[in-house]
Amino acid sequence: MFSAFRQSSKFVRLGNLFRHQPPYLPTVNTPAFFCTESVTTQGPNVAAIANGDKELEHKLKVLVLEVDVLRQEGKLVPEESFLKDNHWKELLKLPSYTSRRRYLEFLFKIEKKKENKMIKKQKKKEERGEKPEKKKEETFEEFVSQYDLAHNSIFLRFYETTINQFYNNRLIQAMQFGQKLVVDCGYDNSMTDRENKNCAKQLTFLFSENRSHDDPFDLHYCNINPNSILMQSLHKHIGTVHEPWFPLHLHESSYLDKFPKEQLVYLTPHCREEMLEYDHDAIYIIGAIVDKVNTEPLSLAKAKREKIRMAKLPLDRYLHWGSGSGKSLTINQVISILLDVKTTGDWKYALRHVPRRKVQDSAGKPEGQRKIWTPAKNELSKLSYRSKNATPNRMVKVRNIIND
Numbered sequence: 001m002f003s004a005f006r007q008s009s010k011f012v013r014l015g016n017l018f019r020h021q022p023p024y025l026p027t028v029n030t031p032a033f034f035c036t037e038s039v040t041t042q043g044p045n046v047a048a049i050a051n052g053d054k055e056l057e058h059k060l061k062v063l064v065l066e067v068d069v070l071r072q073e074g075k076l077v078p079e080e081s082f083l084k085d086n087h088w089k090e091l092l093k094l095p096s097y098t099s100r101r102r103y104l105e106f107l108f109k110i111e112k113k114k115e116n117k118m119i120k121k122q123k124k125k126e127e128r129g130e131k132p133e134k135k136k137e138e139t140f141e142e143f144v145s146q147y148d149l150a151h152n153s154i155f156l157r158f159y160e161t162t163i164n165q166f167y168n169n170r171l172i173q174a175m176q177f178g179q180k181l182v183v184d185c186g187y188d189n190s191m192t193d194r195e196n197k198n199c200a201k202q203l204t205f206l207f208s209e210n211r212s213h214d215d216p217f218d219l220h221y222c223n224i225n226p227n228s229i230l231m232q233s234l235h236k237h238i239g240t241v242h243e244p245w246f247p248l249h250l251h252e253s254s255y256l257d258k259f260p261k262e263q264l265v266y267l268t269p270h271c272r273e274e275m276l277e278y279d280h281d282a283i284y285i286i287g288a289i290v291d292k293v294n295t296e297p298l299s300l301a302k303a304k305r306e307k308i309r310m311a312k313l314p315l316d317r318y319l320h321w322g323s324g325s326g327k328s329l330t331i332n333q334v335i336s337i338l339l340d341v342k343t344t345g346d347w348k349y350a351l352r353h354v355p356r357r358k359v360q361d362s363a364g365k366p367e368g369q370r371k372i373w374t375p376a377k378n379e380l381s382k383l384s385y386r387s388k389n390a391t392p393n394r395m396v397k398v399r400n401i402i403n404d
Contacts, residue, residue: 044064044083049092060092063088067104076105083107090103167212171210174217175249178217179217179280181217181335182220183219183285183288184222185224186254190289191293195291196229200237202332204237206335209332218249220249222258223253223254224250225252230288255283256306259283264285265282265284265285266284266287269315271312273311275314287299319358321359327358337351
């Protein structure tokens with residue numbers, strides 16, 4: 001009954017960014033708070049997702065109805081054309097109604113972000129106007145007389161491929177002479193799909209931060225599973241990661257099979273020993289884990305099980321954490337700290353990569369949020385009256401209150 005009502009009326013949520021009129025209705029002045037939906041809709045590929053499973057097929061149909069009801073109620077739900085099969089598979093894995101609704105809100109924000117990006121791109125294209133037509137035949141005098149990027153110029157144009165080759169050359173030199181750094185990618189089963197995708201993005205930033213440094217590490221991604229969501233997401237961010245010429249080591253085996261055990265040092269925030277001095281001969285290991293849901297000390301347990309030396313960054317020794325802010329750092333922030341410590345040996349300089357929102361200043365307030373106290377008008381009048389009739393010691397106290 002609900003589907004028949006929806007096919008007849010075609011109501012959609014309030015506040016839709018793009019409002020459409022069905023092709024069979026005449027053009028009327030629709031109120032700003034009410035809109036209609038186009039007849040052409042695109043749903044999930046039930047046969048490909050269910051793969052013959054009747055129970056999963058029934059669950060998917062119920063899920064489609066749930067998404068339609070949320071859209072009718074005016075919730076933040078993306079359009080059906082935006083939802084792909086991988087989105088429906090992710091929704092099927094989420095156990096609760098609240099988690100599915102949050103995931104739909106997350107997809108809605110991504111959809112609107114892409115739409116706004118396309119609108120800005122179209123607006124810039126209209127502002128630039130049409131490109132001037134190039135002459136097919138151009139004499140040498142005409143070429144020299146025009147001074148721009150495509151004609152006569154004293155500047156050389158650096159293409160993106162040239163910059164990539166320059167950075168990759170640094171990594172090739174690091175493979176021969178640089179210090180090795182291991183990234184343990186064996187935690188994909190302990191993370192959710194969203195955490196795996198977030199971890200893949202951080203691994204991409206890690207690779208970028210490393211190759212742009214003057215003295216990069218020789219990166220080794222160990223314990224990888226080629227069929228995991230982590231590696232599939234990493235391949236989306238770096239399309240050439242599996243090419244034989246790409247300057248990155250990918251190992252399905254453990255780091256214990258590649259490097260001597262006495263040189264390995266596992267960096268885990270859960271151990272007690274701090275890394276006060278940087279060891280240029282050691283091979284440091286960073287755990288590729290995003291622990292937003294599972295906060296268990298997995299890296300500490302793994303290092304103890306494999307009997308590897310452990311250490312943690314001296315964050316508590318040099319930083320004053322803000323109240324309510326977590327002490328966790330992303331993987332790319334950890335490698336930025338290690339790169340600066342390796343080059344300078346100064347922990348205070350290296351810890352500049354810790355987000356400022358997590359750190360307090362000397363006065364005990366988060367940096368950037370400290371406010372200078374200024375007395376009100378009635379307080380100033382009271383202070384001035386008291387200072388006239390007070391002893392010199394009391395006047396000093398009043399001045400200290402104002403200055404503090």
